[in-house]
Amino acid sequence: MLKKxxxxxxxxxxxxxxxxxxxxxxxxxxxxxxxxxxxVFNIAISGTDVNNPNGDGTGLISCTASATDATTYGFKVxxxxxxxxxSGEFQYTFTAEGTNEYLVSVFAYSSxxxxxxxxxxxxxxxxxxxxxxxxxxxxxxxxxxxGSKWGYEIGNGCPSNCGWGNGExxxxxxxxxxxxxxxxxxxxxxxKENYEGxxxxxxxxxxxGKYDFTYGRVEVRAKLPIGSGTWPAIWMLGSNIDQVxxxxxxxxxxxxxxxxNPAIISSATHxxxxxxxxxxxxxxxxxxxxxxxxxxxxxxxxxxxxxKFLIDDTYLYSYNPVVKNSSNWPFNMPQFFILNVAMGGSWxxxxxxxxxxxxxxxxxxxxxxL
Numbered sequence: 001m002l003k004k005x006x007x008x009x010x011x012x013x014x015x016x017x018x019x020x021x022x023x024x025x026x027x028x029x030x031x032x033x034x035x036x037x038x039x040v041f042n043i044a045i046s047g048t049d050v051n052n053p054n055g056d057g058t059g060l061i062s063c064t065a066s067a068t069d070a071t072t073y074g075f076k077v078x079x080x081x082x083x084x085x086x087s088g089e090f091q092y093t094f095t096a097e098g099t100n101e102y103l104v105s106v107f108a109y110s111s112x113x114x115x116x117x118x119x120x121x122x123x124x125x126x127x128x129x130x131x132x133x134x135x136x137x138x139x140x141x142x143x144x145x146x147g148s149k150w151g152y153e154i155g156n157g158c159p160s161n162c163g164w165g166n167g168e169x170x171x172x173x174x175x176x177x178x179x180x181x182x183x184x185x186x187x188x189x190x191x192k193e194n195y196e197g198x199x200x201x202x203x204x205x206x207x208x209g210k211y212d213f214t215y216g217r218v219e220v221r222a223k224l225p226i227g228s229g230t231w232p233a234i235w236m237l238g239s240n241i242d243q244v245x246x247x248x249x250x251x252x253x254x255x256x257x258x259x260x261n262p263a264i265i266s267s268a269t270h271x272x273x274x275x276x277x278x279x280x281x282x283x284x285x286x287x288x289x290x291x292x293x294x295x296x297x298x299x300x301x302x303x304x305x306x307x308k309f310l311i312d313d314t315y316l317y318s319y320n321p322v323v324k325n326s327s328n329w330p331f332n333m334p335q336f337f338i339l340n341v342a343m344g345g346s347w348x349x350x351x352x353x354x355x356x357x358x359x360x361x362x363x364x365x366x367x368x369x370l
């Protein structure tokens with residue numbers, strides 16, 4: 001009997017070993033897929049109120065999203081790259097000026113990678129940016145003008161351009177007798193004196209090779225000289241003048257004044273289509289009776305499509321050809337400044353009693369949108 005029981009136990013043990021060593025494995029169950037639901041998406045525009053339904057002009061929006069079973073959220077503005085986080089909060093600042101409509105999308109992801117999404121259209125106002133001061137000279141240091149900003153044209157333009165193309169009678173110098181900074185202003189002094197074979201001297205300052213720019217707002221606060229024969233100017237030339245010549249480079253006369261016509265201030269443009277004394281010259285004139293006793297601010301606003309001239313923030317005139325080409329619009333390239341007081345010209349004479357007169361410039365400033 002004991003032998004029989006022992007035999008049965010051996011058989012059972014053998015069968016148990018054979019079952020545990022073979023057969024098909026038990027398959028692991030697939031993880032349960034989790035899909036988020038109940039997605040809530042809100043967008044708040046900064047500074048909205050009754051008077052500003054599209055925001056306060058900063059362009060800032062704040063987004064919030066929540067969904068059941070979501071662990072990660074993605075936010076996408078227009079065609080920008082998606083930004084993911086686990087908080088469901090997102091801020092974005094639009095920069096295009098004006099009022100514009102945008103598409104903002106949100107994606108809610110679960111721990112298993114399943115996703116649901118939503119989107120909203122939002123209309124946002126971005127205030128125009130104020131131009132920033134990018135270049136200036138306040139002329140606050142007495143002595144010679146800042147050499148890092150100003151150079152000089154010396155002589156009378158000879159031999160290639162005697163009289164500077166206008167029949168001018170002066171010889172330009174860089175002497176302190178003709179140019180200096182004193183008491184917070186730049187002084188360009190035209191004098192009657194015998195010098196280098198000429199009867200008059202003055203100065204012509206330029207920023208060529210030191211500073212030029214394309215587009216912006218120029219402000220020059222100046223007091224003009226007096227005397228028949230004086231010809232002060234605040235103006236600009238295209239920096240490519242050595243390559244293309246004048247007037248292909250373009251000329252912008254922010255302020256011109258002729259002493260023989262004392263109360264009239266002029267602004268003008270010169271292009272291949274109209275330069276010098278052409279009958280259709282683009283010139284704006286206004287009356288400024290106290291030009292020599294008071295400072296006035298002469299302003300140019302230069303954009304991709306227009307040159308606008310102002311005096312003391314009062315609009316004077318603009319140059320804005322409807323169809324622009326290289327002949328009438330060379331003003332899409334950098335220009336540099338020129339400040340000078342000429343004496344005489346091919347179409348007017350100098351008062352024989354003239355002795356000396358000064359153009360004073362308090363500051364010159366350039367503003368641009370950055």
